[in-house]
Amino acid sequence: MGTIDKPLRVVGAAIQHNNMILCAQRGANKSLAGYWEFPGGKIEVGETPQQALRREIQEELHCKITVGKLLCKTVQHYDFGDIELSTYHCTLNEGETPQRTEHRQLQWMQPDRLDELDWATADIKAMQQLKVSYTKEQ
Template sequence: MKKNIHVVGAVIIKDEKILCAQRGKGRVLPFKWEFPGGKIEEGESPQQALQREIYEELQCEIEVGDQIELTVHEYDFGIVHLRTFYCKLVEGEPILTEHVIIKWLQCDELENLDWAPADLPTIEKLTSTALLEY
């Protein structure tokens, strides 16, 4: 039986653009694009996990807003349960510690990237609705 992995992703919006991050060479799903975030640790809410992960990965602080999507996707390494949330930067600018590159893109540009499969339902939702300036 495959392991269930509960993760969160931040859809960080700034000036009507969304932060997109590319995974590194030595990681699972190398060079795929994703919304930054990570695993929920025991005792954390999804929102707390997201704030911690963004601070660890991008050295900045965010405010977490409404949930966008809950996606369950089966990979060869496990079943990922991804919750994505609207977020905004409250302190600092992203500094790369785990990703190889970041881009700020408009909604209609998101589909041009090679996304991790679990992120695709969020992409579909973002491109089919008006972007909230959270």
């Protein structure tokens, strides 16, 4: 029997601004190229998920966010390995504007239209929960 590796721990930001959610399409040089995701990345040794998310969003989008409550946690198997994705409710800090650096495109979407995009499998649960919670609020 082989050993079971721990899943790679990653975080995603469901960034809300003006009742819209920021969606990011993965770049051509990335695994899962072309699929949509909530931006974020790997948790480094010694970081909390919240610290990792603030760092990753600063690196990827050149903006600052406030990290809120955990939206959901998903463990997903991909060909390249397993990931444990923790997605958090986030808001843009005052005066911040996300800048595309490594994603193919960024798009602000109404929560009830999130399922129109082709999401990476690990992000689908968070997308569905955002859509359902938005629908309940209306």
